[in-house]
Amino acid sequence: MTGLSTSSISPLLTAAFVATFAAIATSSFRKWMKSKKPYAYIPGPTPSTVVAHSYAGYLLDLHSPDALPWHFNVPEEYGHVARLKGGLAGADALYITDPAALNAILIRQQAWFPESTEFAGYEETYVLLYSESDAVQRLFGIIHCGDGVASVQGLEHKKQRKYMDALFTANRVSKLTPMFYQVAHQLEDKLKAAVSDTPGKVVDMLDCLTRAALEIIGTAGIGHTFNSFDDKSEAFDEFHGAITSVLPLASRLFLVLPFLESWRKMKPVWLRRTLAYVGTLPWPSARKFRAAVDAMHPVYVNLYKARQRMLEEGGSAALADTAAGGKDLITSMIQANWDADETHKMSEDTVLANMGSIVHGGQETTSSSLARFLTIIAEDQDLQVRLREELRDAKAKKAPGEDLDYTELEKLPLLDAVVREMMRIYSPVTFVWRQTTKDVVVPLTYPIRSIMNGEETKELLIHQGTAVYLGMSAANRSTAIWGADAAQFKPERWLNRTQGESKLPGAYSGMMTFLSGAKVCPGKTFALLEMKLVLAVLLLSFSFEPIPTPIDWRMGITLEPRVRGREKEGAQVPVRVTAL
Numbered sequence: 015m016t017g018l019s020t021s022s023i024s025p026l027l028t029a030a031f032v033a034t035f036a037a038i039a040t041s042s043f044r045k046w047m048k049s050k051k052p053y054a055y056i057p058g059p060t061p062s063t064v065v066a067h068s069y070a071g072y073l074l075d076l077h078s079p080d081a082l083p084w085h086f087n088v089p090e091e092y093g094h095v096a097r098l099k100g101g102l103a104g105a106d107a108l109y110i111t112d113p114a115a116l117n118a119i120l121i122r123q124q125a126w127f128p129e130s131t132e133f134a135g136y137e138e139t140y141v142l143l144y145s146e147s148d149a150v151q152r153l154f155g156i157i158h159c160g161d162g163v164a165s166v167q168g169l170e171h172k173k174q175r176k177y178m179d180a181l182f183t184a185n186r187v188s189k190l191t192p193m194f195y196q197v198a199h200q201l202e203d204k205l206k207a208a209v210s211d212t213p214g215k216v217v218d219m220l221d222c223l224t225r226a227a228l229e230i231i232g233t234a235g236i237g238h239t240f241n242s243f244d245d246k247s248e249a250f251d252e253f254h255g256a257i258t259s260v261l262p263l264a265s266r267l268f269l270v271l272p273f274l275e276s277w278r279k280m281k282p283v284w285l286r287r288t289l290a291y292v293g294t295l296p297w298p299s300a301r302k303f304r305a306a307v308d309a310m311h312p313v314y315v316n317l318y319k320a321r322q323r324m325l326e327e328g329g330s331a332a333l334a335d336t337a338a339g340g341k342d343l344i345t346s347m348i349q350a351n352w353d354a355d356e357t358h359k360m361s362e363d364t365v366l367a368n369m370g371s372i373v374h375g376g377q378e379t380t381s382s383s384l385a386r387f388l389t390i391i392a393e394d395q396d397l398q399v400r401l402r403e404e405l406r407d408a409k410a411k412k413a414p415g416e417d418l419d420y421t422e423l424e425k426l427p428l429l430d431a432v433v434r435e436m437m438r439i440y441s442p443v444t445f446v447w448r449q450t451t452k453d454v455v456v457p458l459t460y461p462i463r464s465i466m467n468g469e470e471t472k473e474l475l476i477h478q479g480t481a482v483y484l485g486m487s488a489a490n491r492s493t494a495i496w497g498a499d500a501a502q503f504k505p506e507r508w509l510n511r512t513q514g515e516s517k518l519p520g521a522y523s524g525m526m527t528f529l530s531g532a533k534v535c536p537g538k539t540f541a542l543l544e545m546k547l548v549l550a551v552l553l554l555s556f557s558f559e560p561i562p563t564p565i566d567w568r569m570g571i572t573l574e575p576r577v578r579g580r581e582k583e584g585a586q587v588p589v590r591v592t593a594l
């Protein structure tokens with residue numbers, strides 16, 4: 015019997031070894047490719063610049079100040095789930111506007127979709143800018159100087175939201191109406207004085223409405239006046255400068271986040287702190303960001319301490335002496351916290367952070383929406399006249415000088431339709447982002463058609479660690495969801511629409527503007543009342559016409575208006591105003 019010689023075994027073994035190795039290598043490579051590019055089958059935009067291609071991937075296109083058309087285009091061109099190609103700085107991400115997927119991410123399976131590390135990346139920024147310990151601080155954690163509702167998740171978020179939601183019930187908000195009117199009439203007087211000598215005078219309505227929004231959130235929100243209508247008010251200038259710069263500055267820090275990760279882990283901590291301090295010096299945005307946060311924090315601390323002192327000295331009754339008679343939101347929160355048993359109490363830092371959450375949440379979003387609203391009715395004189403008539407008819411039923419109350423304002427169909435359409439089509443927040451903590455399958459309303467083999471899938475496997483961008487403004491304008499005229503401003507669509515008609519899971523008339531789920535905006539009722547009430551006061555006393563130059567709305571964390579060709583003058587909304 016002849017056996018296989020050593021020399022004949024060797025090539026066979028070698029071939030078997032090579033074949034096995036090749037099979038394992040191919041399979042591993044496929045797995046690696048799949049793990050690197052698991053979304054290669056999903057259509058999506060190609061990064062628009064060479065830098066974007068090689069380093070930042072989708073980040074530049076997503077965050078660019080001129081990115082609004084890019085966002086609106088994503089679902090129209092690529093579908094309601096789109097792949098965002100990563101660069102060297104990061105993996106691929108997903109851009110989602112699909113109703114069923116949004117419902118899963120924000121509501122049904124929200125436990126697996128906390129805010130993403132890009133958001134949490136601000137932990138790193140915080141450590142760099144503030145040289146603190148390894149404290150978990152997120153974007154809003156930095157802006158609000160602590161962990162309030164906007165920056166915490168899970169059980170802690172649930173606990174804080176209980177306090178927050180109790181402040182914003184329709185019943186409570188309706189009781190703030192007199193405070194809102196007090197500020198709205200101050201604005202009316204100031205504007206009358208400014209335009210009385212010249213009909214059609216050009217006024218920067220953004221400035222006026224920012225003052226009004228800060229004063230409303232000041233008095234009704236935190237029981238504090240910034241004397242916002244006094245041109246010489248230093249309190250207003252300092253706080254207003256800080257609050258209006260902090261969000262645009264924050265949006266400029268996004269692109270450096272991938273670099274900051276390595277800094278955060280640097281040991282020893284003293285070296286990191288020293289580098290952080292030195293690092294912010296040549297970096298103007300970081301320096302200004304730090305100064306803005308430092309300007310706001312003492313206001314909250316002083317207010318908090320004053321309320322605590324009152325409670326300690328005179329109990330709850332003493333709060334009646336505060337600017338808003340103890341009825342403002344944060345005084346109610348401090349009082350509820352004071353009355354709570356030890357296990358449910360929030361720390362001083364948490365209450366302070368929530369003052370920041372309320373002031374921030376309630377300021378720029380409403381003031382820029384109101385300013386935008388005025389540009390729309392300035393362009394559409396017919397709509398302006400119809401709205402004024404509706405308001406005059408309602409006022410005619412009241413005693414002379416008496417304002418419309420909360421319920422009466424709520425019941426004006428045209429005003430309601432216009433505000434709804436404004437909120438749908440000009441959502442101040444363009445997108446939010448999340449990151450999966452495990453592999454999750456979500457259902458889809460609109461199937462994905464693979465660009466590799468044309469196959470359709472009705473479910474989406476989102477791999478652990480994927481950054482998921484939820485395109486709120488884009489979903490609000492999707493033609494598949496809202497019809498072929500989705501991009502047009504058409505208030506009439508709300509006059510005939512039945513509740514629940516939209517496929518989207520948004521908390522307000524099925525639009526995504528105020529989000530939904532655990533992180534839904536708690537200030538929705540407050541914001542809608544504020545907008546309707548201020549518009550009612552302005553429309554009854556003034557008429558508005560447009561200036562000839564277009565105003566461009568650029569994307570920051572909220573939207574920022576610039577007059578075309580005069581961008582360097584900063585954010586403004588000039589409108590021609592005539593007293594009636």
Ligand code: HEM
Nearest residue numbers: 163164371375376379380443446527528529533535537541
């Ligand atoms: C037109 C006006 C407004 C819009 C469009 C708006 C929109 C939003 C959105 C989209 C979020 C979720 C953000 C995220 O998860 O990343 C949010 C959160 C929040 N908003 Fe508003 N908001 C508005 C007005 C207000 C007002 C007036 C207040 C307070 C008086 C307020 C307070 C808050 C707070 C505290 C949060 C954080 C909630 C949490 O994380 O649990 N917002 N808002």
